[in-house]
Amino acid sequence: xxxxxxxxxxxxxxxxxxxxxxxxxxxxxxxxxxxxxxxxxxxxxxxxxxxxxxxxxxxxxxxxxxxxxxxxxxxxxxxxxxxxxxxxxxxxxxxxxxxxxxxxxxxxxxxxxxxxxxxxxxxxxxxxxxxxxxxxxxxxxxxxxxxxxxxxxxxxxxxxxxxxxxxxxxxxxxxxxxxxxxxxxxxxxxxxxxxxxxxxxxxxxxxxxxxxxxxxxxxxxxxxxxxxxxxxxxxxxxxxxxxxxxxxxxxxxxxxxxxxx
Amino acid sequence: xxxxxxxxxxxxxxxxxxxxxxxxxxxxxxxxxxxxxxxxxxxxxxxxxxxxxxxxxxxxxxxxxxxxxxxxxxxxxxxxxxxxxxxxxxxxxxxxxxxxxxxxxxxxxxxxxxxxxxxxxxxxxxxxxxxxxxxxxxxxxxxxxxxxxxxxxxxxxxxxxxxxxxxxxxxxxxxxxxxxxxxxxxxxxxxxxxxxxxxxxxxxxxxxxxxxxxxxxxxxxxxxxxxxxxxxxxxxxxxxxxxxxxxxxxxxxxxxxxxxxxxxxxxxxxxxxxxxxxxxxxxxxxxxxxxxxxxxxxxxxxxxxxxxxxxxxxxxxxxxxxxxxxxxxxxxxxxxxxxxxxxxxxxxxxxxxxxxxxxxxxxxxxxxxxxxxxxxxxxxxxxxxxxxxxxxxxxxxxxx
Numbered sequence: 226x227x228x229x230x231x232x233x234x235x236x237x238x239x240x241x242x243x244x245x246x247x248x249x250x251x252x253x254x255x256x257x258x259x260x261x262x263x264x265x266x267x268x269x270x271x272x273x274x275x276x277x278x279x280x281x282x283x284x285x286x287x288x289x290x291x292x293x294x295x296x297x298x299x300x301x302x303x304x305x306x307x308x309x310x311x312x313x314x315x316x317x318x319x320x321x322x323x324x325x326x327x328x329x330x331x332x333x334x335x336x337x338x339x340x341x342x343x344x345x346x347x348x349x350x351x352x353x354x355x356x357x358x359x360x361x362x363x364x365x366x367x368x369x370x371x372x373x374x375x376x377x378x379x380x381x382x383x384x385x386x387x388x389x390x391x392x393x394x395x396x397x398x399x400x401x402x403x404x405x406x407x408x409x410x411x412x413x414x415x416x417x418x419x420x421x422x423x424x425x426x427x428x429x430x431x432x433x434x435x436x437x438x439x440x441x442x443x444x445x446x447x448x449x450x451x452x453x454x455x456x457x458x459x460x461x462x463x464x465x466x467x468x469x470x471x472x473x474x475x476x477x478x479x480x481x482x483x484x485x486x
Numbered sequence: 487x488x489x490x491x492x493x494x495x496x497x498x499x500x501x502x503x504x505x506x507x508x509x510x511x512x513x514x515x516x517x518x519x520x521x522x523x524x525x526x527x528x529x530x531x532x533x534x535x536x537x538x539x540x541x542x543x544x545x546x547x548x549x550x551x552x553x554x555x556x557x558x559x560x561x562x563x564x565x566x567x568x569x570x571x572x573x574x575x576x577x578x579x580x581x582x583x584x585x586x587x588x589x590x591x592x593x594x595x596x597x598x599x600x601x602x603x604x605x606x607x608x609x610x611x612x613x614x615x616x617x618x619x620x621x622x623x624x625x626x627x628x629x630x631x632x633x634x635x636x637x638x639x640x641x642x643x644x645x646x647x648x649x650x651x652x653x654x655x656x657x658x659x660x661x662x663x664x665x666x667x668x669x670x671x672x673x674x675x676x677x678x679x680x681x682x683x684x685x686x687x688x689x690x691x692x693x694x695x696x697x698x699x700x701x702x703x704x705x706x707x708x709x710x711x712x713x714x715x716x717x718x719x720x721x722x723x724x725x726x727x728x729x730x731x732x733x734x735x736x737x738x739x740x741x742x743x744x745x746x747x748x749x750x751x752x753x754x755x756x757x758x759x760x761x762x763x764x765x766x767x768x769x770x771x772x773x774x775x776x777x778x779x780x781x782x783x784x785x786x787x788x789x790x791x792x793x794x795x796x797x798x799x800x801x802x803x804x805x806x807x808x809x810x811x812x813x814x815x816x817x818x819x820x821x822x823x824x825x826x827x828x829x830x831x832x833x834x835x836x837x838x839x840x841x842x843x844x845x846x847x848x849x850x851x852x853x854x855x856x857x858x859x860x861x862x863x864x865x866x867x868x869x870x871x872x873x874x875x876x877x878x879x880x881x882x883x884x885x886x
Contacts, residue, residue: 389578392543392651393592393641394568407582482582484625 248478255471259464266460273453282454294437295428302363302424307417310368314375333372336365341427349434359436366427367420374416378409407482418473425466492681493517498549500535509535510706520679524692527702533685536706537651541570553649568592571642571650575657577634579626585637586622592644610640632663652684668694689730693737701726715741735855739818747854749835749844752777765794775830783841785809785834811836821846
């Protein structure tokens with residue numbers, strides 16, 4: 226009898242409850258809300274009589290183009306931030322470079338604490354008005370969460386695991402790749418998610434230095450007092466940020482190492 | 487130097503920058519193949535540092551460390567550590583890898599093929615008492631603390647290293663689990679004959695596990711390095727004595743077995759025999775009790791002279807006192823327990839079939855304890871000191 230129960234226990238362990246069902250339960254709400262909001266906005270805009278100016282902005286071509294610019298900006302930012310802050314974070318947790326950590330986080334903190342618009346204007350004075358200036362500003366603005374979380378994520382790995390790894394003959398690189406990074410993934414991804422959302426939000430300011438993005442809708446809406454343009458721009462930006470955040474949540478759930486609670 | 491020497495520490499020092507005093511100072515120690523050497527001492531005495539210098543998790547500042555004749559400082563640290571088993575108190579199983587993956591890590595680094603690693607992992611799980619079919623795919627958090635440490639031991643044994651370092655391996659488990667793990671490990675060690683350096687701060691554990699124990703003071707200074715028996719019997723100085731703590735004599739009882747003390751004979755009364763012979767013998771030897779036995783010489787009850795007189799010829803089954811028995815392999819602590827439970831302070835030694843072989847008394851026990859063992863003897867399992875037990879039918883006239 227006992228062997229039967231043991232076998233049963235083994236079976237339940239061997240076949241973990243389907244990952245997809247849990248994923249669906251945790252992540253199904255956001256798409257529904259987004260769909261409702263976007264649909265409502267669409268219906269509202271199409272029920273309104275649009276004048277010339279409004280029609281120039283509120284059409285599929287224009288919206289897709291600005292959205293595309295916006296996503297490109299945010300995505301490039303994220304890639305750069307992961308490369309810079311992720312790599313930097315890993316280096317800053319190596320024993321020989323650990324002493325540099327306060328300086329690096331201090332520097333990253335300046336980037337984030339400076340008001341984004343101020344940073345953008347300052348950078349454009351030195352670097353000129355274009356896409357790469359906006360990109361640099363966004364990277365500077367969203368480096369901190371990834372850097373911070375990479376450092377925290379790696380440092381929170383139980384140091385006995387690292388000692389055990391070294392003790393059985395793993396090289397420092399193997400310990401990093403096989404133990405520290407996999408176990409730090411959830412924390413690092415949380416930082417990436419935050420950076421992504423920050424980047425989407427701040428990318429609305431790129432329009433001030435003519436670097437495109439959906440900020441143009443909002444700025445135009447305010448300047449020309451066209452409520453439909455303003456609201457559409459705001460809703461679309463928010464929806465984009467929420468969508469990317471949602472995507473980040475799904476991805477970090479999928480990449481989460483098994484065996485962690 | 488004998489070819490049996492496995493680990494040889496020669497004048498090993500460890501300094502840390504900015505600290506005036508060394509953590510380990512002039513440590514020299516020779517460890518034979520197959521020994522379990524326990525480093526024991528107060529926390530901060532450098533015992534863990536000493537151990538970690540053997541696999542160079544901590545680099546010695548000066549001195550030489552030889553393993554099987556090779557100076558470890560000449561080897562690549564990672565290669566070296568792959569050839570030395572390593573078990574720590576916190577177990578250190580990687581939570582995101584299955585039990586089998588954890589166990590197979592070292593073989594994988596050594597470049598074994600997947601099939602062989604798999605087979606080896608199963609073999610080791612079996613060895614440490616975990617059914618491979620059930621446990622190999624589990625994650626560490628699905629195991630109890632004791633099971634986790636078994637996997638930890640299996641992982642350390644994976645590449646069959648001749649030397650193992652164990653840093654308080656059973657320290658984090660509850661007393662019952664610890665006891666079981668210790669026993670299992672000692673049983674494993676009988677088969678495996680590894681050379682083991684074992685760090686603990688628990689002196690009782692040291693006595694139980696150690697072939698030899700090194701009591702360390704500050705800076706890893708060896709205060710005494712000897713077998714558990716000798717350590718208990720003659721501590722080198724007050725500090726060692728203090729560290730052994732109270733009850734050294736009692737602890738000694740755990741190390742020695744019933745066959746190490748002199749057995750005595752008592753008059754035996756077999757069923758259907760008259761009690762006269764026994765009575766006469768009791769009078770002659772001024773002994774107080776005789777033992778009734780059954781037809782196979784299994785002890786039944788103690789009877790004294792008065793009871794014999796009262797019975798006048800035939801004893802009924804309920805007369806006298808119950809008998810407590812021990813086997814020759816039992817520890818003296820068990821024997822003492824049995825003695826205390828009986829009226830006359832005597833326990834009956836029986837063979838594996840439960841037949842009478844002799845008796846042990848408090849007096850005999852006292853003699854052994856006060857007669858400290860000679861230096862260098864292994865203590866446990868001292869060869870038979872008794873003369874063959876007298877057959878029950880003919881009563882031995884004199885006590886030995």
